[in-house]
Amino acid sequence: MKNSQRKKIIDQFRVKPGEKVRLKDFDPAWMGTEEMRELGKRELKERAHAFLQQKLVDLAEAQELLWASDTYGVLLVLQAMDAAGKDGTIKHVMSGVNPQGCQVYSFKAPSSEELDHTWLWRYMKSVPERGRICIFNRSHYEDVLVVRVHKQLLAKQKLPPECLRADHFWKGRYEDINAFEQHLARNGTVIVKIFLHLSKQEQKQRFLERLERPEKQWKFSEADLAERAFWDDYQEAFEEALSATSTDYAPWYVIPADRKWVSRALVAEILTSSICGLNLSYPEVPAEKQQRLAKAKQQLENED
Ligand code: AMP
Numbered sequence: 001m002k003n004s005q006r007k008k009i010i011d012q013f014r015v016k017p018g019e020k021v022r023l024k025d026f027d028p029a030w031m032g033t034e035e036m037r038e039l040g041k042r043e044l045k046e047r048a049h050a051f052l053q054q055k056l057v058d059l060a061e062a063q064e065l066l067w068a069s070d071t072y073g074v075l076l077v078l079q080a081m082d083a084a085g086k087d088g089t090i091k092h093v094m095s096g097v098n099p100q101g102c103q104v105y106s107f108k109a110p111s112s113e114e115l116d117h118t119w120l121w122r123y124m125k126s127v128p129e130r131g132r133i134c135i136f137n138r139s140h141y142e143d144v145l146v147v148r149v150h151k152q153l154l155a156k157q158k159l160p161p162e163c164l165r166a167d168h169f170w171k172g173r174y175e176d177i178n179a180f181e182q183h184l185a186r187n188g189t190v191i192v193k194i195f196l197h198l199s200k201q202e203q204k205q206r207f208l209e210r211l212e213r214p215e216k217q218w219k220f221s222e223a224d225l226a227e228r229a230f231w232d233d234y235q236e237a238f239e240e241a242l243s244a245t246s247t248d249y250a251p252w253y254v255i256p257a258d259r260k261w262v263s264r265a266l267v268a269e270i271l272t273s274s275i276c277g278l279n280l281s282y283p284e285v286p287a288e289k290q291q292r293l294a295k296a297k298q299q300l301e302n303e304d
Pocket residue numbers: 106107108109110138139142143146147153
């Protein structure tokens with residue numbers, strides 16, 4: 001597939017800065033353009049697998065260049081409802097990448113030490129160093145998602161009363177997120193944000209599968225079912241957050257997640273093209289160092 005075709009496909013999932021997101025406008029079961037769908041699901045799925053394999057090779061190469069040039073870091077933010085495939089996406093998309101060049105942080109409910117700091121602190125501590133790809137499996141967005149849906153979590157954040165009473169409290173948080181991401185971007189961090197968009201029906205299927213298949217039962221938590229009851233509140237919180245924080249320097253992509261082979265291929269494409277877009281090349285060795293290298297070579301060759 002041509003670059004321009006791939007770009008066109010990816011573009012339709014990118015939230016344009018200032019755009020008001022309505023998740024209903026994005027089809028979680030999308031599986032290709034009209035032309036692609038004519039191939040039939042089986043063929044399409046096979047091609048998506050082959051595409052993903054190629055992307056893994058490209059990503060490994062791109063990551064090596066990233067490491068060698070030691071200038072940019074890459075932050076991939078993954079957010080989704082439960083069972084949308086965050087863990088599987090990480091496992092598959094990163095499977096070809098040198099583990100030394102990659103970090104994954106899975107954010108859980110904050111510790112008491114974290115709650116003693118402002119909410120962005122723990123995320124700032126984990127951002128990628130130059131040369132690395134870092135994945136936030138859940139992220140600073142939890143503080144405008146789960147914390148917004150369950151207001152009692154906000155009470156745990158120990159904010160002074162006048163801060164809690166501030167007008168436009170959540171708008172303030174979005175502004176802080178944009179400022180945080182702008183700071184990272186201005187200093188050499190490429191930011192890509194993925195919302196894996198799952199339908200409520202598909203979540204039910206995946207939960208049922210977890211309950212029915214013994215090797216998957218460990219994945220099921222009753223808390224997931226409790227969260228499902230807040231589905232609409234979450235969708236609303238996602239819509240607001242995506243609308244307020246998709247920027248040129250840190251765009252959101254709403255990725256169809258009802259079919260895992262679709263979401264994985266798309267995420268791999270987005271991540272790879274974001275790094276390739278930096279047009280990196282291996283650092284050139286200066287003439288003076290070349291001379292020293294030639295000398296070292298000679299020395300080795302002259303050994304007994
Ligand atoms: P899991 O990703 O399934 O291991 O679950 C992690 C849990 O931690 C989820 O229920 C999240 O909602 C919760 N969590 C993550 N970040 C935060 C946060 N900033 N505040 C409260 N809960 C959080």
